[in-house]
Amino acid sequence: MSAVARSRPETAAITIVGGGIMAATLAYQLARRGIGEVVVLERETVASGSIGRATGGLRQQFADELDIIFAHEGLHFYQRFIAEMQAETALAAPPPPPFYQYGYLFLVSNNERWRAMQGYVALQRRLGVPTELLTPEEVVARWPGLRLVTEDLCGATFCPTDGYTDPAAMTRALLGTARRLGVSVYEHSPVVAIQVARGRVQAVETPQRRLLTPLVINATGAYAALTARLAGINDLPVYPLRRQLYLCEAVPGLPQALPMVVDQATGLHFRWREGDLLVGLPHSPSPDEEAASLALAPTAFDLTLDPAVWSQIKQAIAHRFPALAGLHLRRAWAGLYEMTPDEHPILGPTEVEGFLCACGFSGHGFMHAPLAAQLLIDYITTGKSSALDIALFSLQRFREGRLLPATRLL
Numbered sequence: 001m002s003a004v005a006r007s008r009p010e011t012a013a014i015t016i017v018g019g020g021i022m023a024a025t026l027a028y029q030l031a032r033r034g035i036g037e038v039v040v041l042e043r044e045t046v047a048s049g050s051i052g053r054a055t056g057g058l059r060q061q062f063a064d065e066l067d068i069i070f071a072h073e074g075l076h077f078y079q080r081f082i083a084e085m086q087a088e089t090a091l092a093a094p095p096p097p098p099f100y101q102y103g104y105l106f107l108v109s110n111n112e113r114w115r116a117m118q119g120y121v122a123l124q125r126r127l128g129v130p131t132e133l134l135t136p137e138e139v140v141a142r143w144p145g146l147r148l149v150t151e152d153l154c155g156a157t158f159c160p161t162d163g164y165t166d167p168a169a170m171t172r173a174l175l176g177t178a179r180r181l182g183v184s185v186y187e188h189s190p191v192v193a194i195q196v197a198r199g200r201v202q203a204v205e206t207p208q209r210r211l212l213t214p215l216v217i218n219a220t221g222a223y224a225a226l227t228a229r230l231a232g233i234n235d236l237p238v239y240p241l242r243r244q245l246y247l248c249e250a251v252p253g254l255p256q257a258l259p260m261v262v263d264q265a266t267g268l269h270f271r272w273r274e275g276d277l278l279v280g281l282p283h284s285p286s287p288d289e290e291a292a293s294l295a296l297a298p299t300a301f302d303l304t305l306d307p308a309v310w311s312q313i314k315q316a317i318a319h320r321f322p323a324l325a326g327l328h329l330r331r332a333w334a335g336l337y338e339m340t341p342d343e344h345p346i347l348g349p350t351e352v353e354g355f356l357c358a359c360g361f362s363g364h365g366f367m368h369a370p371l372a373a374q375l376l377i378d379y380i381t382t383g384k385s386s387a388l389d390i391a392l393f394s395l396q397r398f399r400e401g402r403l404l405p406a407t408r409l410l
């Protein structure tokens, strides 16, 4: 008889698998709504997955309505949480990290892109996001310390209410509050089995415990497809995509209130991080890497750095940001995006009753998790969701070829 089978079974009304930002926003909102017997199972430590490796950007500048709505709500959620925690000093909890609301600045140097961006900005403004269109001269006048090369710039978009924060610290703060409100959070607890009988979830198992539970939420980020297999679902389309970030020494002369600056042509982006400069550049995977990702091969989850990216960063800097020439690297790391075919999340029920999806944020999970959690909790408690129809994000859409529209800004 195994150690797990020998130990006394425990119970949970809702079991959240994963200890990242999706789990944190879910656990926190469930607890705030007074829903009890919630358990979070994280296989390593809280925020050890993608969220602990993320940039922490909160931007509402997207090209399609759904992304804008998710991001707009996400940003307001974090602002409310920060304010609430600051007010609740009696809990003696460490306050959450500050939100650096310095905006996001997209620099655009392609005429066709610039025309498209103007359309996206009109859409953002219709949805309540105050994005502005700037001429190259206005960009130089507002941030002279950036010392931009502007010859080939068509213009820029700037949303002053965008910004960034520390995503791992935010995850820990949310789960810390959830814990104080009664949620059980177990670290070093990988879910290794999900028991399903007569089409319904019955229990989950970790090496330490067997948890009887009618509801399991798959919030395992880039590993979501592997977790779904434990419940007998073999076609959850969530694939890992490696992304790299570089922490560099501060560059003198850059403005203190530096927005997240994004050079749209190359994808180069940077912002301050505790006195250093955090720099990233999305690179394309090779055909072999793409095939490994679609096959969920072990190599696709590898976090070894691709050395070519640093050279691409230096090239992009040389073209646009002479002030950043000679950037001195402190350290670099890789993390995984969790891509779906239409780059929108997968939320809600599956054919296994009681097994719900909360995954597939395609690199936008920090921004999008708060509204995703709200939709799921609405669904769990009332059978439908209020802000948006959760059925839009069903797993079934991929099986039926009803993909959602999505347009990348980068």
Ligand SMILES: Cc1cc2nc3c(=O)[nH]c(=O)nc-3n(C[C@H](O)[C@H](O)[C@H](O)COP(=O)(O)OP(=O)(O)OC[C@H]3O[C@@H](n4cnc5c(N)ncnc54)[C@H](O)[C@@H]3O)c2cc1C
Residues within 6 Å of the ligand: 017, 018, 019, 020, 021, 022, 023, 041, 042, 043, 044, 045, 046, 047, 048, 049, 050, 051, 052, 053, 054, 055, 056, 057, 058, 189, 190, 191, 192, 219, 220, 221, 222, 223, 227, 243, 244, 245, 334, 335, 336, 337, 338, 358, 359, 360, 361, 362, 363, 364, 365, 366, 367, 368
């Ligand atoms: C370099 C980089 C930059 C990014 N920048 C941004 C950004 O600026 N803004 C933004 O919105 N998003 C950004 N993202 C994306 C964001 O980090 C993800 O979308 C987000 O973390 C997804 O949250 P999650 O909770 O679903 O997954 P994760 O944060 O990955 O958490 C999933 C957790 O599940 C755990 N787990 C896996 N399998 C099991 C199991 N069997 N049992 C128990 N636990 C398990 C993992 O250990 C992990 O801790 C970035 C990502 C990367 C890599």
